[in-house]
Amino acid sequence: xxxxxxxxxxxxxxxxxxxxxxxxxxxxxxxxxxxxxxxxxxxxxxxxxxxxxxxxxxxxxxxxxxxxxxxxxxxxxxxxxxxxxxxxxxxxxxxxxxxxxxxxxxxxxxxxxxxxxxxxxxxxxxxxxxxxxxxxxxxxxxxxxxxxxxxxxxxxxxxxxxxxxxxxxxxxxxxxxxxxxxxxxxxxxxxxxxxxxxxxxxxxxxxxxxxxxxxxxxxxxxxxxxxxxxxxxxxxxxxxxxxxxxxxxxxxxxxxxxxxxxxxxxxxxxxxxxxxxxxxxxxxxxxxxxxxxxxxxxxxxxxxxxxxxxxxxxxxxxxxxxxxxxxxxxxx
Amino acid sequence: xxxxxxxxxxxxxxxxxxxxxxxxxxxxxxxxxxxxxxxxxxxxxxxxxxxxxxxxxxxxxxxxxxxxxxxxxxxxxxxxxxxxxxxxxxxxxxxxxxxxxxxxxxxxxxxxxxxxxxxxxxxxxxxxxxxxxxxxxxxxxxxxxxxxxxxxxxxxxxxxxxxxxxxxxxxxxxxxxxxxxxxxxxxxxxxxxxxxxxxxxxxxxxxxxxxxxxxxxxxxxxxxxxxxxxxxxxxxxxxxxxxxxxxxxxxxxxxxxxxxxxxxxxxxxxxxxxxxxxxxxxxxxxxxxxxxxxxxxxxxxxxxxxxxxxxxxxxxxxxxxxxxxxxxxxxx
Numbered sequence: 001x002x003x004x005x006x007x008x009x010x011x012x013x014x015x016x017x018x019x020x021x022x023x024x025x026x027x028x029x030x031x032x033x034x035x036x037x038x039x040x041x042x043x044x045x046x047x048x049x050x051x052x053x054x055x056x057x058x059x060x061x062x063x064x065x066x067x068x069x070x071x072x073x074x075x076x077x078x079x080x081x082x083x084x085x086x087x088x089x090x091x092x093x094x095x096x097x098x099x100x101x102x103x104x105x106x107x108x109x110x111x112x113x114x115x116x117x118x119x120x121x122x123x124x125x126x127x128x129x130x131x132x133x134x135x136x137x138x139x140x141x142x143x144x145x146x147x148x149x150x151x152x153x154x155x156x157x158x159x160x161x162x163x164x165x166x167x168x169x170x171x172x173x174x175x176x177x178x179x180x181x182x183x184x185x186x187x188x189x190x191x192x193x194x195x196x197x198x199x200x201x202x203x204x205x206x207x208x209x210x211x212x213x214x215x216x217x218x219x220x221x222x223x224x225x226x227x228x229x230x231x232x233x234x235x236x237x238x239x240x241x242x243x244x245x246x247x248x249x250x251x252x253x254x255x256x257x258x259x260x261x262x263x264x265x266x267x268x269x270x271x272x273x274x275x276x277x278x279x280x281x282x283x284x285x286x287x288x289x290x291x292x293x294x295x296x297x298x299x300x301x302x303x304x305x306x307x308x309x310x311x312x313x314x315x316x317x318x319x320x321x322x323x324x325x326x327x328x329x330x331x332x
Numbered sequence: 333x334x335x336x337x338x339x340x341x342x343x344x345x346x347x348x349x350x351x352x353x354x355x356x357x358x359x360x361x362x363x364x365x366x367x368x369x370x371x372x373x374x375x376x377x378x379x380x381x382x383x384x385x386x387x388x389x390x391x392x393x394x395x396x397x398x399x400x401x402x403x404x405x406x407x408x409x410x411x412x413x414x415x416x417x418x419x420x421x422x423x424x425x426x427x428x429x430x431x432x433x434x435x436x437x438x439x440x441x442x443x444x445x446x447x448x449x450x451x452x453x454x455x456x457x458x459x460x461x462x463x464x465x466x467x468x469x470x471x472x473x474x475x476x477x478x479x480x481x482x483x484x485x486x487x488x489x490x491x492x493x494x495x496x497x498x499x500x501x502x503x504x505x506x507x508x509x510x511x512x513x514x515x516x517x518x519x520x521x522x523x524x525x526x527x528x529x530x531x532x533x534x535x536x537x538x539x540x541x542x543x544x545x546x547x548x549x550x551x552x553x554x555x556x557x558x559x560x561x562x563x564x565x566x567x568x569x570x571x572x573x574x575x576x577x578x579x580x581x582x583x584x585x586x587x588x589x590x591x592x593x594x595x596x597x598x599x600x601x602x603x604x605x606x607x608x609x610x611x612x613x614x615x616x617x618x619x620x621x622x623x624x625x626x627x628x629x630x631x632x633x634x635x636x637x638x639x640x641x642x643x644x645x646x647x648x649x650x651x652x653x654x655x656x657x658x659x660x661x662x663x664x
Contacts, residue, residue: 007557008528010509011516014557015647079639079647092535093528094556150638158637167639175643177342184343196340196425203424224426225339225346277642298641305490306482307411307499309630310609311507315347315411 001081002099004173012176015079015099041076042163044068044110051076054104055133057126070126071107072134072168078103079169086143086172100143102170106130113164115153115271117263124255127166131278132251135244138170139283146174146282149243154273157300174282181279182291189290197292198239205237210324212264217250218257222320222327228298229318230269230327232261235294243280243293258295263332265299273300333413334431336505344508347411347431373408374495376400376442383408386436387465389458402458403439404466404500410435411501418475418504432475434502438462445496447485447603449595456587459498463610464583467576470502471615478506478614481575486605489632506614513611514623521622529624530571537569542656544596549582550589554652554659560630561650562601562659564593567626575612575625590627595664597631605632 003016041049044066053064056071074082080101088097108127109119116124135147151166152159174182188196204210204221212232213220220234234257240246246254265274280293308314334349373381376398385396388403406414412433420429440459441451448456467479483498484491506514520528536542536553544564545552552566566589572578578586597606612625640646 005557007555007559008520008532009513009516010557011512012557012559012644012646014559015645016557016651017647017649091556092539093531094535146643148639148642150642152637156635158635169639171643171645173645175645177642177644180343180644181341184341188340199425200340203426207424223339224423225337225342225344225348227339227344227346275638275641277638279642296642298638303488303490304636305484306607306609306630307480307501309607310480310482310509310611310628311478311503312344312509312512313347313503313505313507314344315349317349319348 001084002079004097004099004171006095008093008095010176013171013173017079017099040112040161040163042105042107042161042165043112050105050107055130055137057130066110068110069123070109070130072104072130073107075103075105075167080171097172100172102138102141102144102147102168104134104168106134106149106166106168108164108166112162114162115262115266116151116164117259117266118164119259121252121255121259124259125252128246128251128255128258129248131166131168132244132246132248134168135242135280135283138168139244141170142284143172144170144283146171146178147280148175148178148277150275150277152275154300157273157275159273170283178279178282182281182288185290185292195239195290195292197235197294201235201237209321212324212327213257213260215253215257217253220257220261222324224320226316226318226320226323227314229301229316230265230299230323231316231320232265232297232327233294234258234261234297235292239289239292241281241285241288241291241293243278245287260332261297261327264327264330265297267330267332268326269299269301274298275300333416334411336429336431336503338427340425340427342508345503345505349411349431372444372493372495374437374439374493374497375444382437382439387462387469389462398442400442401455402441402462404436404462405439407435407437407499412503429504432504434470434473434476434479434500436466436500438466438481438498438500440496440498444494446494447594447598448483448496449591449598450496451591453584453587453591456591457584460578460583460587460590461580463498463500464576464578464580466500467574467612467615470500471576473502474616475504476502476615478503478510479612480507480510480609482607482609484607486632489605489607491605502615510611510614514613514620517622517624527571527622527624529567529626533567533569541653544656544659545589545592547585547589549585552589552593554656556652558648558650558652558655559646561633561648562597562631562655563648563652564597564629564659565626566590566593566629567624571621571624573613573617573620573623573625575610577619592664593629593659596659596662597629599662599664600658601631601633606630607632 050073054072057069086097147170185196210221276297382405386404389401418429479502517528608629
């Protein structure tokens with residue numbers, strides 16, 4: 001069972017895979033790239049190579065065999081385990097709990113595409129629907145606090161499998177970075193009586209200089225204080241604290257907005273490695289007036305070095321206004 | 333003039349190099365590696381290729397020519413500019429100030445070594461003395477709040493120059509990550525009346541399982557909640573809030589402890605890319621009872637992916653107890 005350990009100085013939690021008896025010799029500079037599986041367990045026809053599926057989009061029904069458009073399976077090498085108690089405990093000044101949670105893989109298509117943008121808008125909508133359905137299901141487990149949907153594309157962005165997929169890690173703690181965003185938004189709400197992200201949407205639409213895409217219900221823009229070149233956020237214009245509360249009727253428009261944003265980034269930067277992730281409200285919280293879910297897309301074209309690690313301060317060499325203008329003009 | 337912009341959601345500041353008119357076309361997946369200069373401007377005899385030196389260790393005196401053991405020069409491509417006013421201002425809901433600060437390079441040796449560990453203990457002490465002297469000098473500039481000393485080794489750790497060097501970036505803001513550590517330590521002090529890091533040193537020495545090196549005045553250990561495999565911290569056993577308040581008489585022992593820790597990591601992991609950085613108290617603060625300076629050494633043998641970006645939660649696959657045992661036994 002992995003352990004969750006809290007760093008009392010930084011205040012963050014770390015998943016320590018304490019039972020894996022890997023020898024330190026295994027860790028050379030190139031060990032991070034996982035070996036490629038042959039055949040690919042995410043391709044159609046290889047369903048027996050993954051754990052049993054949890055949910056799938058299957059026009060003709062069935063399970064665990066061919067005939068699907070997208071499917072969710074447990075991660076074969078999970079960072080957190082779904083069984084067991086948290087067993088919160090201390091060790092001197094340190095805090096520990098069992099690594100209870102969920103770690104699932106969303107296989108976005110039976111085809112071995114290199115990116116989500118190779119899919120149709122309908123297929124991307126199905127993927128978003130799977131994110132939503134899994135979050136709605138997992139909120140019933142009262143041990144769990146937070147669900148992070150994320151995607152790694154390219155080895156430099158941390159992808160160990162080439163076949164296009166996303167992941168969902170559900171933790172028994174609200175992560176520090178998310179809690180800190182929620183706290184900042186709550187503070188803003190406290191003196192303004194409005195949602196910070198709603199205000200941001202209004203300011204971005206009004207100035208226009210950082211807008212990448214503007215659809216009836218969604219906006220994609222490069223944030224004023226972008227940490228990374230071409231960082232792009234996608235969010236609903238109308239206030240909504242939980243991603244999983246998105247109306248099914250809006251998922252196709254969201255799929256279009258997300259897919260077009262990714263296509264523009266891929267064209268502009270020649271298919272860069274990237275990550276995206278959804279920041280949303282804690283699973284079990286009631287609808288929040290002060291927090292507003294959003295996608296963060298982070299192209300990984302620069303290195304994060306000692307200064308960024310040490311400070312949480314970032315240096316960005318491409319002004320978001322230039323990046324957004326470039327992305328706006330890019331056909332996608 | 334670069335701009336400092338605050339992300340109101342995350343609460344962090346970003347240095348936006350807004351005046352550099354780089355075209356987005358310049359940013360392909362490989363653009364992060366800066367071109368190698370030929371000849372290397374950090375080698376002896378190339379002093380005319382750097383800005384005028386600020387400070388140097390020169391047994392025979394002189395300046396800006398050969399004959400030095402280590403030297404500090406302004407960064408030729410600084411992230412922050414030393415001249416000008418902060419001019420704090422707003423733009424709707426956003427906060428901005430001018431990118432005033434300092435960005436210096438500490439060239440650790442005239443020889444083109446690949447790592448600090450190629451230097452003698454005396455030479456490493458000189459480098460530490462330069463860190464100290466620069467921080468002591470820069471605290472006289474009341475516009476500046478915080479000095480971060482850091483080092484990037486290897487392209488994957490963000491190094492753009494091969495010749496061994498460290499950097500110092502001085503910011504007009506206490507960075508979020510440091511402020512958050514200080515706040516956590518202050519909270520601990522509030523209910524315990526003791527320094528968290530002093531207590532941690534005591535617990536680590538008492539259990540011994542995560543200790544890498546134990547010298548009369550310093551300890552190197554792999555933290556209980558290590559975020560990265562073989563992450564190692566080096567700190568004084570006796571309470572001290574500011575690195576630059578370290579007694580000159582202890583710098584040689586610190587140099588030995590730091591150099592040996594790095595050597596052990598280099599041997600264990602076959603010269604991995606790494607970062608180190610010093611977390612210390614804000615330049616202008618009086619001595620703090622609750623915060624305690626420390627080196628953080630981070631081998632960069634794994635990729636940081638979407639989950640880590642999205643949460644500030646880390647997954648570490650090598651328990652610090654295994655890493656520390658391995659490093660302890662490594663001859664260095």
